[in-house]
Amino acid sequence: xxxxxxxxxxxxxxxxxxxxxxxxxxxxxxxxxxxxxxxxxxxxxxxxxxxxxxxxxxxxxxxxxxxxxxxxxxxxxxxxxxxxxxxxxxxxxxxxxxxxxxxxxxxxxxxxxxxxxxxxxxxxxxxxxxxxxxxxxxxxxxxxxxxxxxxxxxxxxxxxxxxxxxxxxxxxxxxxxxxxxxxxxxxxxxxxxxxxxxxxxxxxxxxxxxxxxxxxxxxxxxxxxxxxxxxxxxxxxxxxxxxxxxxxxxxxxxxxxxxxxxxxxxxxxxxxxxxxxxxxxxxxxxxxxxxxxxxxxxxxxxxxxxxxxxxxxxxxxxxxxxxxxxxxxxxxxxxxxxxxxxxxxxxxxxxxxxxxxxxxxxxxxxxxxxxxxxxxxxxxxx
Amino acid sequence: xxxxxxxxxxxxxxxxxxxxxxxxxxxxxxxxxxxxxxxxxxxxxxxxxxxxxxxxxxxxxxxxxxxxxxxxxxxxxxxxxxxxxxxxxxxxxxxxxxxxxxxxxxxxxxxxxxxxxxxxxxxxxxxxxxxxxxxxxxxxxxxxxxxxxxxxxxxxxxxxxxxxxxxxxxxxxxxxxxxxxxxxxxxxxxxxxxx
Numbered sequence: 001x002x003x004x005x006x007x008x009x010x011x012x013x014x015x016x017x018x019x020x021x022x023x024x025x026x027x028x029x030x031x032x033x034x035x036x037x038x039x040x041x042x043x044x045x046x047x048x049x050x051x052x053x054x055x056x057x058x059x060x061x062x063x064x065x066x067x068x069x070x071x072x073x074x075x076x077x078x079x080x081x082x083x084x085x086x087x088x089x090x091x092x093x094x095x096x097x098x099x100x101x102x103x104x105x106x107x108x109x110x111x112x113x114x115x116x117x118x119x120x121x122x123x124x125x126x127x128x129x130x131x132x133x134x135x136x137x138x139x140x141x142x143x144x145x146x147x148x149x150x151x152x153x154x155x156x157x158x159x160x161x162x163x164x165x166x167x168x169x170x171x172x173x174x175x176x177x178x179x180x181x182x183x184x185x186x187x188x189x190x191x192x193x194x195x196x197x198x199x200x201x202x203x204x205x206x207x208x209x210x211x212x213x214x215x216x217x218x219x220x221x222x223x224x225x226x227x228x229x230x231x232x233x234x235x236x237x238x239x240x241x242x243x244x245x246x247x248x249x250x251x252x253x254x255x256x257x258x259x260x261x262x263x264x265x266x267x268x269x270x271x272x273x274x275x276x277x278x279x280x281x282x283x284x285x286x287x288x289x290x291x292x293x294x295x296x297x298x299x300x301x302x303x304x305x306x307x308x309x310x311x312x313x314x315x316x317x318x319x320x321x322x323x324x325x326x327x328x329x330x331x332x333x334x335x336x337x338x339x340x341x342x343x344x345x346x347x348x349x350x351x352x353x354x355x356x357x358x359x360x361x362x363x364x365x366x367x368x369x370x371x372x373x374x375x376x377x378x379x380x381x382x
Numbered sequence: 383x384x385x386x387x388x389x390x391x392x393x394x395x396x397x398x399x400x401x402x403x404x405x406x407x408x409x410x411x412x413x414x415x416x417x418x419x420x421x422x423x424x425x426x427x428x429x430x431x432x433x434x435x436x437x438x439x440x441x442x443x444x445x446x447x448x449x450x451x452x453x454x455x456x457x458x459x460x461x462x463x464x465x466x467x468x469x470x471x472x473x474x475x476x477x478x479x480x481x482x483x484x485x486x487x488x489x490x491x492x493x494x495x496x497x498x499x500x501x502x503x504x505x506x507x508x509x510x511x512x513x514x515x516x517x518x519x520x521x522x523x524x525x526x527x528x529x530x531x532x533x534x535x536x537x538x539x540x541x542x543x544x545x546x547x548x549x550x551x552x553x554x555x556x557x558x559x560x561x562x563x564x565x566x567x568x569x570x571x572x573x574x575x576x577x
Contacts, residue, residue: 126462342410
């Protein structure tokens with residue numbers, strides 16, 4: 001089968017790989033019909049995530065058709081159209097049985113701090129991902145869900161990570177009616193977080209980024225007030241003034257490990273790998289939120305230490321809430337919002353890249369060329 | 383006397399727009415106002431239906447000694463089988479797993495192994511019919527087809543200050559390797575010439 005393969009920092013190519021076999025009775029093999037490149041894939045692509053091995057196939061956002069199932073699979077059969085959450089999870093451990101699917105303890109031997117994620121290094125379990133023609137899906141009775149007939153395939157692929165993560169980020173903020181919500185990052189997750197903040201009754205939603213085309217999308221797609229941090233000498237002071245010196249009630253970090261805005265922080269993390277992530281957006285969030293407010297973190301960071309301004313978080317009495325999103329928990333409510341016309345996930349898709357051209361797809365997304373917001377991958381066999 | 387900003391007195395700032403205005407302007411405004419309608423609330427939901435029909439999953443066969451965190455009681459019943467550890471990088475990785483996730487040594491060794499791994503594969507690729515190609519594998523040719531210049535300049539982008547480092551990260555090791563090969567070749571030719 002044709003498959004994306006990592007060749008070292010900033011290098012990927014497509015290779016012929018063996019078809020993934022059934023390795024466990026509850027496995028399924030899925031033929032991928034649409035995949036996506038996620039902003040967090042860029043952390044792997046840039047060599048930031050420890051134990052990212054040459055030869056691995058990335059991709060944790062994908063949908064497809066069931067090709068084969070293991071002997072104990074009861075809920076799926078060959079030919080079913082499925083959407084697969086980015087979480088690999090067992091459904092029965094201490095954490096899964098309480099709904100913390102992203103914190104599963106039975107699927108990642110390499111680390112206890114993080115659950116399993118498709119195509120996301122050995123630190124997240126060593127599973128090959130879905131930027132390929134076929135992919136192994138463990139716990140087929142637990143993770144994947146049938147794609148409803150009324151749901152477009154490109155909306156479905158955005159329900160495997162980006163939309164649920166943005167929606168989850170807004171929920172972590174415990175938004176109350178009339179709250180002022182600041183979202184750092186106008187990428188796919190930030191756009192969906194801003195949109196979701198309104199669903200929860202926010203009175204004002206402000207989005208911060210440095211890419212004008214993304215801020216334009218935040219204004220039109222997410223109805224947000226926007227600021228480009230490059231245009232302000234100190235974005236924290238600007239936001240304090242914009243909130244009458246109070247600060248925001250809730251701030252969402254939808255940027256994560258490769259935040260821009262401070263040369264030293266960015267270079268020591270993204271380029272030199274001396275930090276688990278560049279905490280610029282996180283530190284701005286801590287500085288921008290009001291005392292007693294809530295910071296929600298859904299941007300991804302690596303497991304190594306980062307230079308976070310923890311003292312100010314303590315002194316301000318902040319509530320810091322964060323996690324990888326337990327995707328499948330979000331689906332029933334998100335289906336309702338999509339059917340009601342409140343959300344149209346695929347509105348953020350800007351590029352559709354054939355799998356054979358995936359190196360260009362990664363470069364366009366990484367370098368932010370061609371007004372790229374969300375690139376989808378179309379496998380050869382789709 | 384100038385107006386006193388919000389936090390210096392007890393009042394809340396007035397909303398710029400009323401709930402009615404927002405509901406009219408924004409599709410779905412307030413649909414999840416009640417926390418009970420939010421699927422992540424409460425965070426933990428004991429007994430949630432997951433579809434699992436086992437108390438503990440069947441164990442996947444272990445086809446090679448699978449590296450695992452020392453913070454796990456045993457090898458998890460299910461695990462990924464991508465890219466088993468091999469070569470020098472594999473040895474470094476296996477050694478890294480002797481340290482817990484709480485130790486910097488664990489992560490720094492894994493990061494070091496990643497760099498060694500890349501070089502092992504770059505070098506071994508030259509003994510194959512498909513050697514690594516930094517032009518096609520970086521996708522850099524899309525700079526010409528996807529508006530590399532107009533996407534960057536005149537756009538107030540913060541990342542321009544460090545994007546120049548990316549080609550150095552990718553290209554410098556190749557340039558150094560080429561320089562090393564050239565120097566060794568010259569030295570050999572000079573020795574032969576002197577003899």
